[in-house]
Structures are given as C-alpha cells and as structure tokens.
Amino acid sequence: MIEADILCLSPIFRGISSTELEKLFSQIHYQHRTYQKNNLIIASGEICDRLLIIQRGNVKAEMNDYSGKTIKIEDIEAPRPLATAFLFGKENRFPVTVSANTEVEIVSIPKAEFVKLLQMNSLILNNYLNTISTRAQFLSKRLKFLSFKTIKQKIAHYLLEMAGDRLQTVEIQQSQEQLAEMFGVTRPSLARTLSEMNHEGLIETQRRFIKIVDKNRMNQLLKSDEK
Amino acid sequence: MIEADILCLSPIFRGISSTELEKLFSQIHYQHRTYQKNNLIIASGEICDRLLIIQRGNVKAEMNDYSGKTIKIEDIEAPRPLATAFLFGKENRFPVTVSANTEVEIVSIPKAEFVKLLQMNSLILNNYLNTISTRAQFLSKRLKFLSFKTIKQKIAHYLLEMAGDRLQTVEIQQSQEQLAEMFGVTRPSLARTLSEMNHEGLIETQRRFIKIVDKNRMNQLLKSDEK
DNA sequence: ACTTGTTTGTAACATTTGATACAAATCTAC
DNA sequence: GTAGATTTGTATCAAATGTTACAAACAAGT
Known part of the structure; x- marks a missing residue:
C-alpha cells in the first residue's frame, strides 16, 4: 500500500493533501515493491518507462565509467522520485545504476498512468513541469558559467x-x-x-x-x- | 484567428489534426498579435507567463552581455514556440530580447490556459514534456562533455x-x-x-x-x- | 593538368593554469 | 591569551593550451 502522508511530501506531490492523494492513486494502476539492502533496483541502460518514488529508506545512484569501474553519484532518500529526468524526452535509458542502501519501499507508476495523474490534477502537473524546468534552467546556468x-x-x-x-x-x-x-x-x-x-x-x-x-x-x- | 494547419506543425502540437486543434483552441482563451518588422516582441527581463507560438514570419533572439552590447543568439521561425524553457520552473524571466525579423504573427497563450490544454489532450502533454526533457538531457550531456x-x-x-x-x-x-x-x-x-x-x-x-x-x-x- | 580556395599538419613561442610547498593570517576551543 | 587547526596569500616550476604562422594535402572547377 502507498503511504499518502509520506508521498505528499515528495516534490511532485507537494501541496496535495494525503486524503486527496489516496483518492488519486485509487484511480490509477501502480505497483509497490520492496527491496532488501544492497539489492539492485535499476540497472544502468535499463529503459525508463515508469516513475519511481522512494516511500521508505534510501538508495544510492552509481555510474559506470568507461573502464567499468563504478563511481557513486548521489544518495537519494524518501520521499524523493527517481526517474524524473529520463521518463520523457529522447533519452529513455538510465545512465546510472541504483541500489538499495537500506531496506527500501518503492512506488512504481507506469508512464501512461503517471500521465493520467498529470491530467487529473493540475497541481501535480505544475509540480512536475516545475521540477524538470528548474533542472533545465540550472543546467543552462551552469553551462553558461563554464563557457x-x-x-x-x-x-x-x-x-x-x-x-x-x-x-x-x-x-x-x-x-x-x-x-x-x-x-x-x-x-x-x-x-x-x-x-x-x-x-x-x-x-x-x-x-x-x-x-x-x-x-x-x-x-x-x-x-x-x-x- | 489561429491557423490550425500551421500550428499543428509546431513541435508542441505535432500529431494533432488541424480540426482537432481548432476545437481545442475554441475551449481556451488566447490572444493573437501582429508585430511589424523590427518591432520588439519580448524585452529581456520580462516575466514569462504565457506561451508564445510564431504563426507566421520569423524572429531573432538577442542577449545583452554585461556591457550592454547585444549578441544575436538565434533565429526562430514559424511554427516554433518561444518560451518553452521559462514558462515553468524558478526562473521566469526571459534572458533574451526577441524582435521581429519580418512581419510576425504570434499566438499568445496564458500559462493557466496552456495548462488546461495540457490536461485536455495527452498528446500535447507528451509533446511538451518531451520537448523540455530532451532539452534538459541535451544540456546534461553537454555539461558532462565539458567536465x-x-x-x-x-x-x-x-x-x-x-x-x-x-x-x-x-x-x-x-x-x-x-x-x-x-x-x-x-x-x-x-x-x-x-x-x-x-x-x-x-x-x-x-x-x-x-x-x-x-x-x-x-x-x-x-x-x-x-x- | 592547373589554379584557387579550403582543410589539415606542424612548429615556435606566449599565456594560463595546475601542482606543490610554505608562510602569514585568522579562527576556535580551552 | 595560547595552541592547534583552518583559511588565505604567495612563490616556483611544470604542464596544457592558445596564438600565430606557414607549408602540405586535398577538393573543385575550368
């Protein structure tokens, strides 16, 4: 089961009440998965066709460099989403490997279902658009700086x-x-x-x-x- | 009036038939503006609270460098949109000045109305998400390269x-x-x-x-x- | 084949930055 | 206030890249 009172703290569901979030989730299909510590959650190169949100625990993202060695990129903890940058756009494969730092619960929403969610609730739509837009703006600024x-x-x-x-x-x-x-x-x-x-x-x-x-x-x- | 057969060639409305697009536009508020050659369309620093789509003609985007001199960034022509990167996210001001290269017709959709459009039609929603996501992915790749x-x-x-x-x-x-x-x-x-x-x-x-x-x-x- | 313009290879020198080291200044805890 | 840790200022040398210049290789048209 989802825990709406946790998920509504996620950047994507910010501003939604937990009761409303439960109602919204009841209208879509999604999965709930549990991973044991150190288990693989996402393999690098895997296609990203669903939004993953960490409901409990925290995970680490690592990237394989060219020689096969892995470098830790960042730790991500509940209730943050996992795939926001690769769910849409031309590049639909994860560049990173994600594995569980602790026991982890993840809510997995297929892309098509997430799109429904976006259409049902304009706050979620705005949140999501703001998330990826802000990211693009940050990258753009950084790029200008490096120029x-x-x-x-x-x-x-x-x-x-x-x-x-x-x-x-x-x-x-x-x-x-x-x-x-x-x-x-x-x-x-x-x-x-x-x-x-x-x-x-x-x-x-x-x-x-x-x-x-x-x-x-x-x-x-x-x-x-x-x- | 909008010319749906032109607008449906825009990246954001790709895949929508012109008759359907007309129907969608009839359900929202928007403006249609005409600019004479060399006229200012967007001043740098202006708040971006609506999506602009060039329906006819082409415009140039210029950036003021610190010393006040302007550098041409790019030309944009019909039927491309103008404000996709600044409509959402934290940075809502245009960093560029946009002016008309030719006589230009522009369709202007207030942000709230555009959100309605995204919620009414999942193809438009997908198109828009793909546009900004692809941009973020491109920037990210470029940044990695420069690293x-x-x-x-x-x-x-x-x-x-x-x-x-x-x-x-x-x-x-x-x-x-x-x-x-x-x-x-x-x-x-x-x-x-x-x-x-x-x-x-x-x-x-x-x-x-x-x-x-x-x-x-x-x-x-x-x-x-x-x- | 010849001429002309463009692209590529290379060299000599100048400039910028990195690496390392160390001293001076400042901060912190006692 | 003092000792020790941290931050900042500075110097020296090495490495990487920019600048400029020119020749060689190539491409295209005649």
Missing part, C-alpha cells in the same frame, strides 16, 4: 551576479576552497587571480569581502569573448 | 561515444575547425592532440577517418579524473 574561459572572467561574472545592480561589496559565503571547486579550478589559482585583479585595480579584496572598484572594466572582461 | 578537462579526454570521450560497442573506425562528419569549436578549444590544439594520440599508439588518424587502436587505454584516460 567563460579564464578564471578572471569567471570571477567577474560571479561577482557581478552577486552584486546585482546596487551593491558594491560582496561577501563570499563559502571558503575560497569551495569557491574554487565551483569554478572548476584549483584554490591557489583562484587566489592568484584574485590578487592579480586586486593589483590591476579591478577589485579590492579583504579576506571574504570583495569590493568591485571598476565595474566597467569588469564588464569588458566578459564582453571580450565575443570576438 | 572532461584535457583535450585528450574530450577526444577519447567523443570517439568512444561515436564508435559505440562495435565500430573501430570513426568518420568525422564535421571539419576539424567545427569539431574544435564544439570542444571549446582552438583548431591547432585539437590537431596537435590528435597527432600526439597517434604517436602514442592510441589511435590512427587519416584525415577524417580515425581508427581506435587501443580502446583500453582510451578508457583509462577518462577514468583518471576520478582521483
């Missing part, structure tokens, strides 16, 4: 974004180490570039506080890759 | 992907120039790396034909960034 070639450009982009229109001084929340990882560069390289920009009069750094001195030239740094 | 640091890794990844399980020899469709652009590197750098891999016995290059000689070592190249 800046030099560290200087990445810093400029980051600072200008953080500062917005009015602020002059930005306080970095993370450590330089974390910032460097987000930028995909090494920590000393980031520090060196910050120091250079400081000497060039673009910014003034003081530990975690960075003041944007010459906004115009910062902008031009980003402009220069249009050539 | 490979060295040119050698990018080449290895590309070749192994192209070759699949059986092929040994890959024929490059694009020119080296285009390939380099896709990789985000310069053409001479790409050529140099190909040449290096040739000398190392990983591949054998012959103009546009590349033979994978040592698949194992190619795989290990990709594995090495897990450290």
